[in-house]
Amino acid sequence: MSKTILIVGGGLAGTIVANGLCRQLGAQLRSGAVSITMLGASDTHMYQPGLLYVPFGRMREHELFREQSRVLDRRIHYYVDPAKNVDVEKKQVSTESGRTFKYDYLVLATGSRIMPQSIPGMQEAAHWFYDLEGARKLRDALNNFQGGKIVVNINAPHKCPVAPVEFTLMLHEFLEGKGIRDKCEITYTYPIGRLHSLEPVAHWAGPVFEKLGIKSEIFFNTESVDPIGKTITSMEGSVMPFDLLVTIPPHEGAAVISESGLGKGGWVPTNTKTLHREGSDDIFVVGDTTNIPISKAGSTAHFEADVLIDNLASLVQEGRWAREYDGKAFCFIETGFSTGTYVWFNYQTPPTVAPPSQMLHWFKLAYNRLYWLSARGLL
Amino acid sequence: MAERQTVDARGAFCPGPLMELIAALKLASVGDEVEVLSSDKGSVNDIPAWVAKVGHQFVGSTELDGYWSVVVKKAK
Numbered sequence: 545m546s547k548t549i550l551i552v553g554g555g556l557a558g559t560i561v562a563n564g565l566c567r568q569l570g571a572q573l574r575s576g577a578v579s580i581t582m583l584g585a586s587d588t589h590m591y592q593p594g595l596l597y598v599p600f601g602r603m604r605e606h607e608l609f610r611e612q613s614r615v616l617d618r619r620i621h622y623y624v625d626p627a628k629n630v631d632v633e634k635k636q637v638s639t640e641s642g643r644t645f646k647y648d649y650l651v652l653a654t655g656s657r658i659m660p661q662s663i664p665g666m667q668e669a670a671h672w673f674y675d676l677e678g679a680r681k682l683r684d685a686l687n688n689f690q691g692g693k694i695v696v697n698i699n700a701p702h703k704c705p706v707a708p709v710e711f712t713l714m715l716h717e718f719l720e721g722k723g724i725r726d727k728c729e730i731t732y733t734y735p736i737g738r739l740h741s742l743e744p745v746a747h748w749a750g751p752v753f754e755k756l757g758i759k760s761e762i763f764f765n766t767e768s769v770d771p772i773g774k775t776i777t778s779m780e781g782s783v784m785p786f787d788l789l790v791t792i793p794p795h796e797g798a799a800v801i802s803e804s805g806l807g808k809g810g811w812v813p814t815n816t817k818t819l820h821r822e823g824s825d826d827i828f829v830v831g832d833t834t835n836i837p838i839s840k841a842g843s844t845a846h847f848e849a850d851v852l853i854d855n856l857a858s859l860v861q862e863g864r865w866a867r868e869y870d871g872k873a874f875c876f877i878e879t880g881f882s883t884g885t886y887v888w889f890n891y892q893t894p895p896t897v898a899p900p901s902q903m904l905h906w907f908k909l910a911y912n913r914l915y916w917l918s919a920r921g922l923l
Numbered sequence: 924m925a926e927r928q929t930v931d932a933r934g935a936f937c938p939g940p941l942m943e944l945i946a947a948l949k950l951a952s953v954g955d956e957v958e959v960l961s962s963d964k965g966s967v968n969d970i971p972a973w974v975a976k977v978g979h980q981f982v983g984s985t986e987l988d989g990y991w992s993v994v995v996k997k998a999k
């Protein structure tokens with residue numbers, strides 16, 4: 545009997561998994577022994593890391609998008625019909641349009657989303673660049689900004705742990721370029737007791753911030769924002785005035801996950817090595833939506849996807865397991881508009897940061913283009 | 924009814940045990956407990972210090988086989 549692999553979510557992880565499975569299961573797809581279906585929320589695919597450059601006018605909006613049908617292998621049945629409910633007992637997913645899809649194997653890849661509405665006043669008073677609408681508004685706000693206090697406020701949990709540091713350094717250079725840096729005060733706030741969760745990044749950022757005159761406040765977890773008085777208050781009791789508030793809002797997973805009872809806050813309890821949903825051997829979880837305590841990043845999603853492809857293809861073809869995920873994560877870090885660095889680590893190896901260089905900045909810029917090859921599974 | 928949730932942050936370099944705790948507390952209800960398992964000894968000091976600052980309740984920490992269990996109750 546034909547086996548159906550159903551992938552929910554057509555972002556980075558879901559797309560890499562789908563394309564990778566097509567490459568490995570060519571014979572089974574041809575014979576009809578396997579079919580692959582994907583449910584997504586849009587007919588376009590967005591390169592999210594590109595949003596970092598939008599507020600500074602360094603990436604045009606159209607560069608962020610491709611048609612999902614061009615990114616996906618043609619053998620995948622793609623439906624723009626978001627999943628509404630996942631029924632793990634009946635092994636089926638129902639969609640917003642009322643369709644029902646049965647599965648033999650289910651891949652959950654619904655990612656994470658920003659929740660500014662979860663903090664009083666944040667949605668009204670803050671800017672962000674973690675979605676397109678926010679990045680556009682921030683671009684306008686920065687263009688009109690003539691000086692004053694800027695607070696860059698980071699909340700937990702959030703995806704891409706390095707984007708806030710990159711943004712802060714790029715903001716400094718942007719204001720210098722505009723000739724108003726001396727009229728601005730930048731303060732960076734972070735939830736825990738150092739500037740970054742990655743210890744070497746925190747050690748490196750400290751002196752860099754000092755040199756650039758960027759102030760910081762650690763142990764700052766936002767409790768509320770006052771849109772009229774223009775202040776932000778932390779759970780720790782600090783109140784900070786701002787003229788421009790740029791926030792990384794706290795994140796949650798997709799609503800379909802929590803509403804189907806698959807995990808509080810949309811985070812699915814996931815085995816850290818096999819990527820199985822805890823308690824199910826026919827459901828895999830990949831990318832931001834896992835509850836695995838590692839960075840929610842495209843690179844993590846990519847390395848997980850590679851493992852998942854090998855395992856799912858082996859299970860279908862040979863009924864055996866291929867390999868385990870080792871917790872690998874890798875992030876390029878922009879240290880300004882002309883230099884960059886990177887950090888990598890896994891479950892066993894602590895992170896280290898390479899010395900920033902122009903070459904590494906070019907690598908990141910090159911990756912901004914190569915992403916489309918990586919999503920297609922060619923890189 | 925109050926719940927107890929365990930966050931296994933052993934070997935987690937990023938976001939790390941305290942950030943995981945902060946995220947878990949956001950989703951918990953008042954009275955719930957969150958247990959964080961951490962292989963980083965620093966968390967044993969960091970977590971109670973932060974919990975005292977924001978007004979949650981530190982329940983206790985125990986050294987186990989090469990890692991620590993730190994329990995916090997959501998108080999507000």
Ligand SMILES: Cc1cc2nc3c(=O)[nH]c(=O)nc-3n(C[C@H](O)[C@H](O)[C@H](O)COP(=O)(O)OP(=O)(O)OC[C@H]3O[C@@H](n4cnc5c(N)ncnc54)[C@H](O)[C@@H]3O)c2cc1C
Pocket residue numbers: 552553554555556557558583584585586592593594595596625626627628653654655656673674675703704707798799800830831832833840841842843844845874875876
């Ligand atoms: C500003 C910014 C900068 C970043 N920079 C970097 C970087 O430099 N390096 C890095 O590694 N990572 C970076 N990231 C993070 C990276 O983009 C994410 O971690 C990555 O996209 C996660 O992949 P995913 O497939 O899990 O989730 P996503 O790519 O977000 O995909 C999830 C998909 O699921 C869909 N979906 C949601 N609900 C449903 C539903 N009910 N039914 C069907 N589909 C659904 C969504 O529409 C989405 O398309 C950055 C992110 C941002 C926002």
